[in-house]
Amino acid sequence: MITTREFGPVTQFTMGRLFGGKPVYTMACYYVDGLLIDSGPAHVAEEIPAALAPYPVRTVVNTHHHEDHIGNNAILQQQFGTGPALAHPLAVPRISDPTSWIARLLPYQHFAWGSPPASAAAAIPDQLTVGRHRYAVIHTPGHSDDHICLLEPDEGWLFTGDLFLSERTELMRSDEDAGQILASLRRLLDYEFKTIFCGSGRVVEDGRRALATKVEFWEHLATEACRLRAQGREPEEIRQALLGEESTLHSLTGGDFGKIHLINSLLRCFYRS
Ligand SMILES: [Fe+2]
Structure with missing residues (x-):
């Protein structure tokens, strides 16, 4: 399940599995003028092309390497040509080769978010300009x-x-x-x-x-x-x-x-x- 909500120029995508008809273990990605912050869990990969079609993603940033934040990097790279996801240098090898750590995923993590496929990643600079921001x-x-x-x-x-x-x-x-x-x-x-956009979906x-x-x-x-x-x-x-x-x-x-x-x-x- 992917739902979309606008906060002025910031678009929030809430992503999560449906269980008993209700979303569980949801997380949120954010889109601003060409930039997508986190790509969501692999379990929603089939919904990504339609959900993001109206949003011309040019750059993907991963806030960290966890499976619910990098799971759709690969499909975005394949279908939207977004290039390597940008992340902290420690996260880069974990994103480009998740086999080094996904064996440690717990049953609830597999159920909630799924295993992320390998995707291209590169170290993010200290300052990043995407679109007007x-x-x-x-x-x-x-x-x-x-x-x-x-x-x-x-x-x-x-x-x-x-x-x-x-x-x-x-x-x-x-x-x-x-x-x-x-x-x-x-x-x-x-x-x-002023405003916090949280990976949980809270906007404060x-x-x-x-x-x-x-x-x-x-x-x-x-x-x-x-x-x-x-x-x-x-x-x-x-x-x-x-x-x-x-x-x-x-x-x-x-x-x-x-x-x-x-x-x-x-x-x-x-x-x-
Ligand atoms: Fe996390």
Whole structure:
């Protein structure tokens, strides 16, 4: 399923599988004047030519190498002639040869998004101009080490991939680094921006305030987690005390998404015994 929504000159494509008639594990790509930011999961590849036909994509950027963000690079290159997808240098070999990491995909990831085919990729420059817009490329590791955000300073747009998600993010993937995410979020606050376009599909008008709220929430969580750990409480007890029970996403993803991963990662980054 691909649905399209306009936010002024920015077009959002929400992509995801239908399960029981409802979209599940959706993500969002964004199109602006020739630039497509992320290409979506391979499971929707058959819908790509029709969905993107009205949009003359010239350049594809991948915010990071995850399967739901690069899965349609190949079909865009074959049918739209978009050329190599631009990504952080660490992501380039992972995009051009996904066999090096797709064996590690979990069952829910295969179900939700599918395996991305190999596609051409090249290192993105620090500044990128596509159509009428100029973008600053900001390395923002933490969700993955190869994650980037794109800032269009004249419009105040910040495309945040999977870095932001929400003001009160309580879950993390098992392979994410909360300390790096916090550092990346703080780095973004050094820039001027207004609107956040999130890979989750959220578009946040007061993006700067939302991002600062997430930083404050995680800093408070880290302080409290360290305080409880110093009292001898175990990580699972701390998770229960600060964030409560795990959500259904914990069981649906075989434990890959969990509140416990956020607590453990904050303790690894900030707790000093
Ligand atoms: Fe991701």
